[in-house]
Amino acid sequence: MRFSFSYILFLVLLISSFANAQKISGGYTFAIDDQLQERIYAIDRLEFFEDTSNQLNFETVSQPGFQDKFKINPAFSKGLFNPSSTYWVKVSVLKNPQSEYYWILEFYDQTIDRITAFLPEKNTYKTIELGDRLPFEKRVFSHKNFEVPVSNQIEGIDNYYFKITSSQKADIRVAFRSVNRFVYYSLNEYFLYGIFYGMILIITLYNLLMYAAIREVKYLYYVFYLLCVVGFAMSVDGIGFQYLWPKMPSINNIAVGIFGFGIIVFAILFSIKFLNLRHRYKPMYFTLMATLILKTILFLLGVLQFRELLEIQYYDILPFALILVASIQVWKKGYKVARLFVIAYSILFLGVFLKILIQTAWVPHTTLIYYSLHIAFLIEMLLLTLALGDRIKILKESKDQALLRSLRQAEMNAKLKDKVNAELEQKVLDRTRELESKTFLLEQSNQQLIEKDQEIKRINSLLDKDIWKLKSQVKEGLKARVTNRKMDYQEFKLIFPDPNACHRYLAEIKWGKGFTCKSCGYQKE
Known part of the structure; x- marks a missing residue:
């Protein structure tokens, strides 16, 4: 039985080998x-x-x-x-x-x-x-x-x-x-291409509308990144030559290099903006910018002279590896928005890695590995679109939480304000009452002071009158004493402090009732 089975298997393999090749x-x-x-x-x-x-x-x-x-x-x-x-x-x-x-x-x-x-x-x-x-x-x-x-x-x-x-x-x-097999295979292949490019264009249109609404430059970078992915895939697949530039075959030699360069450029710029590397991870920011400058130099050399530099090279995986490392580090630092970004670029990194391996003939050619980059691009685009949406969702949740905290703080502030206002009103009321009481006492004291002031003025007036009378009496007494020649020199000096006072007194005595000048006849009443 074992021999019969082996013999049959040998015949099948032999016939198959003759039939096939x-x-x-x-x-x-x-x-x-x-x-x-x-x-x-x-x-x-x-x-x-x-x-x-x-x-x-x-x-x-x-x-x-x-x-x-x-x-x-x-x-x-x-x-x-x-x-x-x-x-x-x-x-x-x-x-x-x-x-x-x-x-x-x-x-x-x-x-x-x-x-x-x-x-x-x-x-x-x-x-x-x-x-x-x-x-x-x-x-x-x-x-x-x-x-x-x-x-x-x-x-x-x-x-x-x-x-x-x-x-x-x-x-x-x-x-x-x-x-027949060619038609079947071609129709299915073009159908899958239609789904692939259609999904990318829909995602591109969606992100373009998001940019128009939000005006954040990261969405514009992502749109250019998607367009470069479409151009690169169409150049590799031959779809671009068939539908976009069928009469310009010279573009075929540089299309892959141009769109591949665009993918790296806008992937770096988008990642820097999305992950905010300039503030969250400065060393990787400068590393990616240096990588971008180096890739630009190689691209210009490829366009000007060394066309082999426009092909996919093993070092083209470096920018994607750096982006993946940067996203992981930012995620570890607590930036939740980067979680889907990490998954997306992990898949893209794997797709680029497989594509480079098959491009450099390190791995055998299979349909799945050959289209691995297409599959990786598609999954990565879906995840990055979700990441952008997730970013908006997380930012909205953070904003809502901040708003809720602000509302709660405002409520607490309002309650504290009401409490402080009530306390202040009570203190003001107490102080007002105290001031009113003190004002009343002050008014009473003021009234008493006014009355006392008036009394003092009245007494002062009487005193002034008495003093005046007294002075008058003293002066009259002194004058009488002067007239009667019964005062000493000190009393005389007190009454007549200077010669003019003495002269006026003598003039009053001599001419108090007027006089007439004997020389000119002038009269003074």
Whole structure:
């Protein structure tokens, strides 16, 4: 029983190997089989030859004596691709005229500069030019990838040759599939692209409206960040070339670099504003600004001369790592707004890390890893949008709590004010009563003083009268004594202190009743 099962398994594997990929002339051959409508081989499973001289032509490589130079190198990967060389790839197809489907060969990497396809046609070869250096309308299929039809009219094996040149590392990956499978796969892929870009545009519009309402620059930075993400994804996917600049293939060489640079710039600026690093974490603020300046210098060098600097490089993960570290530190310091930010950039960091690994051929190519950055961008955008909303919610809660504390403090202040006012009113009332009592006493005292003053004035008047009479009597007595010559010198000096007083007295005695001048006749009454 064990032997039968092993034997059956061996037969199944053997038949499958013959049906799927027969090994002929040292290489793999795609066998047309309606039961297996899709096969995808990377360059490590394809026959290819690297022309370092860039001098070979199709007539040379298609000769029977040259076929042994086409080899399969299982150790070869995208990381070993030499942009200064020309790569010739041979794909063998075992035809099956009884097939119900049409078949195509497809290249996935939309960034390949030029692919010259040599397609067998009866006893000759037809040439088709593909690549992102040509206008989009030159393609056989209006699709973001490069496809060529496969002839299947008669039985036999056809060899398809592809001359590949690229100024950047190319991921040579060939899919052999039926047109039905291609249409199904393309429709689903474009549908998912529509969902992806639609969600990003909706999030962009939402944040643009938030900026118009709140006028906080962080929302504007986030809008530009989202637009750069859209541009970068469309450049990598080939969607941008198909729909935005189909007649300007020269943009393809710099689009990824430009939008990638924009992502880093606005990610740093948005993170600095969102996390308020200038006040919350100054060392990381200066570190991110230095990183931004360094990336700007590398970008300008890439635009001016070194185009390889515009490709995704391993050091491009540094800004996202720094942003992640900064957000974690700010969160640890008690800034609750950063919690979703940390999760978002953790996912984005993972997506960028995987994308760099696959770009530099450190990990094998898979569909999930290839689109890991798209998935990471989408999740990160949703989380950052929630983080912005969460920030508003937290700020609103903080504002409401502060307002509630203010209301409670105002109530306490009002109660304290009422209490103080009541106490002050009572004190004022008591003081008023006391003042009224003292005023009444003062008025009484004043009245008494007035009466006493009047009495004193009256007494003083009487005293003045008596003093005057007394003085008059004294003077009369003194005068009488003077007249009677009975006063001494001191008394005389007291009455007549100076000569004039004496003269006046004598004049009064002599001429008191008037006189007449004997000389002039002047009279004084």
